[in-house]
Every structure is written in C-alpha cells, then in structure tokens.
Amino acid sequence: MVTIAPSVLSADYLRLGEHAREAEAAGAGSLQVDIMDGRFVPNLTFGPGIVAALRSAVKIRLDVHLMIVEPEKFLKDFADALRDASGQAGATCIIVHQEATDHIHMALQTLRGLGVEAGVCLNPGTPLSAIEEVLDLADMIQIMTVNPGWGGQPFIRSQLDKIRRLRWMLDERGLNTAIAVDGGIDTTTAPLVVDAGATVLVAGSSVFNNKASVADNITALKASFAQKA
Ligand code: DX5
Numbered sequence: 001m002v003t004i005a006p007s008v009l010s011a012d013y014l015r016l017g018e019h020a021r022e023a024e025a026a027g028a029g030s031l032q033v034d035i036m037d038g039r040f041v042p043n044l045t046f047g048p049g050i051v052a053a054l055r056s057a058v059k060i061r062l063d064v065h066l067m068i069v070e071p072e073k074f075l076k077d078f079a080d081a082l083r084d085a086s087g088q089a090g091a092t093c094i095i096v097h098q099e100a101t102d103h104i105h106m107a108l109q110t111l112r113g114l115g116v117e118a119g120v121c122l123n124p125g126t127p128l129s130a131i132e133e134v135l136d137l138a139d140m141i142q143i144m145t146v147n148p149g150w151g152g153q154p155f156i157r158s159q160l161d162k163i164r165r166l167r168w169m170l171d172e173r174g175l176n177t178a179i180a181v182d183g184g185i186d187t188t189t190a191p192l193v194v195d196a197g198a199t200v201l202v203a204g205s206s207v208f209n210n211k212a213s214v215a216d217n218i219t220a221l222k223a224s225f226a227q228k229a
Contacts, residue, residue, distance in 0.1 A: 002199050002225060003029025004218055005063055005180065008054070009045065010151040010204035016050070017057040019208060026215040027222070030061035030093070032182070032202045035078075037068035040100050041149040048074075048081035055082050061091035063140070063180070063202075065121065067148050071096040072107055079114040088115070093140050095119030095180075098130050108137040119180070123148065124156050128166055138177055140200065141166060145193070146183025151204035155184030160196045167197030187224035194225040201225075 006028050011019040020031055033051055038044040051064055064078050075094060082089045094116050098104045104120060111118035117139035120131055124144055131141065143163050146153040163181060170177050180200035181193045190201055207217045 002194050002201065002228075004207070004221055005030045005032045005200050005202045006207040006214070006218070007032040007034055007065075007151065007182070007202050007204035008208075009034040010208040012208065017053070019214060020054055020057045022214040023207065023218065024058045024060050026218040028060060028207075028218060029200065030063050030091070031058060032063045032065055032204075034065050035068055036149065040069045040097065041067045043149045048077045051078055052081040055084075055090065055092075059091075061093060061117075063093045063095060063119065063200075065095045065119075065142070065182070065202075066100070067097060069100050071100050072103070072110065075107065075110050075114060079111075079116050082116065093117035093119045095121050095140065095142050097121045097123065099123055099126055104131065105134050105137065108134055112137070112139075121180075121182070122162075124159055128162060128169060132169070135170065135173060135175060135177065140178040140180055141170075142180040142182055142200075142202070143198075144183055145181050145185070145189070148183070153184055155186075155189045157192075160192055163193060163196040163198055185221075187220050190221055191225040191228050194228040 006023040036043045036045040082092045108118040119140040120138045121142040145159045181198040182202035185201045185203040186206040
C-alpha cells in the first residue's frame, strides 16, 4: 500500500495543530517532521518540543526526519518526546541520515531499542552501497529526491533508478521494508516514484499551499498514482 506523509516543514506554523489534523482527516498515513540543525543542512527548524506537541495533536505515525549531525545525541530525546503517559512511543519512526553518523548500524539498533521504528535516509549523492550492511535493521529507508534543507525544490529524476535498485535489493533479500521518497513529490512525480517502488511519499509544498485545501491536495496526490499502486 502507498501512503502520503505530509511534511510539516511547509505547513502554516501559526496553525500547525490544525494543519496536522486536516492531513490526518484527509487520510495521510503519517506526518513527516523535518528536524534541521543548520549544520548537516543549511537551515534550522524544530526540536523535540514541537514533536511532542504534534504527538498530542494526531494519532497517525510521526516520521521524525533528523537532518542533524551527531544524531545519536538526540535519539532518546526525540523518542521520549513521543512517549505518552503509559511510556509508549506510539506510532513513530525516527529517521537518521547515513551521512550524519559514523555508526549507522548502532544508531538503527539504538532506535529499535528505544521502542520506535528505525529509519535511514540517503542524500541524492549517497550510493545504496552505504546501507547495504544494515538493510535488515531498517523499518523504513528514505531516498531524498532533493538536496535537503528546504521545501519547494525541483525533483531530481536520477533518483528514480536508485529507488528501483533499492526495491530490487530489498526484494532479493525478502525484505518488505518501506521505501520513502522525499522532495519534489507532486501529482507529476508521484506516479513515477510509485512505479519505481516507493511506498511512502513525503510531500510538503504539494500538500500545504494556498492553491487548494490540504484535503484536496492529498486527494489529488492519491489520484495521481491510483493506477500504479
Ligand atoms: C527537505 C525536507 C523535505 C521537504 C519536502 O529537506 O526533508 O521533507 O519538506 O518538501 P517538498 O515536498 O516541497 O519538496
């Protein structure tokens, strides 16, 4: 099944909870929260507090995308920000960049140990070989189809072949790991990435914009790949 993961980077920060609930009501499979530190990427965004607030606003899975250096320092903080009164982290995936740590194997093991789903993300210039040894430790593998830092950037078409090769690598190992794609996903590029094997479409500016409502934008995205999924 293919799901939409709206990226709150493009949401209206004055109405973040409302926008999150609108996306949930419109059938989003998860929300992606872009954490940026101004070092791994040249932009600065949210911290654990915003993640905790969004956790209280919606029930759907939160995908916390760590675009930060030394992610190990914050894995527990973000996992704790997602815990409810019973101490459960709920439906959560924390995604670390392979490029941001010397120990991606340990980072993924740590995430699973914290009781959250473990995600790993690759920038457009990073080959799949960089995660070949940890495919079985990831619950989701995210392929950037823009260079990370901002919403509204153009889709990098060369990543389509990478998504196809990743699907083949996972199938060959009998792994049904989710493949997320992130950046420049709209009604034109969505069918292309689904055709290549993507199962989670991260979409920011094509969902949160002033052209149409969140619900209409999500409906249009789903319709664009309905024949492909
Ligand atoms: C970019 C972020 C993406 C971004 C996607 O660094 O990781 O999630 O918000 O935005 P669009 O969908 O507008 O390209």
